[in-house]
Amino acid sequence: MTNIFDYELPKPDSEHFKTLLKEKNVEIKTVVSNALKTPQTFVDKKDEWVVVLKGCAKLEINGIVHKLKSGDTLFIAANTKHTLLKTKKVVVWLSVYIG
Numbered sequence: 001m002t003n004i005f006d007y008e009l010p011k012p013d014s015e016h017f018k019t020l021l022k023e024k025n026v027e028i029k030t031v032v033s034n035a036l037k038t039p040q041t042f043v044d045k046k047d048e049w050v051v052v053l054k055g056c057a058k059l060e061i062n063g064i065v066h067k068l069k070s071g072d073t074l075f076i077a078a079n080t081k082h083t084l085l086k087t088k089k090v091v092v093w094l095s096v097y098i099g
Contacts, residue, residue, distance in 0.1 A: 004053065007092065010034045031093040033057065033084065041083045046099035048076040055091030059084050 002020060010016040012035045021028040027046075033055075051073045059066045059074065060083045066074060076082050078099055 004030055004094065005092070007032045009090065013038050015040065025099055027097040029095045029097070031095055033087045033091040033093070035089055036084060036087040036091075039083050039085050041081060043079060043081050044076070044097065045078055046097040047078045049096045049098070050074050050076070051094045053092040053094055056088040057084060057091045058086055 008016050016032045018030045052068045056069045
């Protein structure tokens with residue numbers, strides 16, 4: 001059994017990724033972002049669905065800035081460039097990769 005809120009706190013302005021489950025074409029990870037001020041850009045080969053479990057963040061996709069808070073979800077299609085612009089303090093995410 002795993003508690004999703006038992007996580008390592010990364011250094012400020014960095015992130016920590018932990019795989020919780022990897023089965024066939026699905027991978028579920030927790031991501032902990034600690035007071036990010038340096039934008040982080042990603043292009044994943046799989047579709048990704050994320051939910052913010054704790055905290056607030058700004059994420060840009062195709063020129064649109066999404067302000068996310070606890071409980072907000074977002075779908076990011078495979079091969080879509082997306083940039084995590086910044087987080088307010090610590091943000092805990094659940095990311096589900098499909099494909």
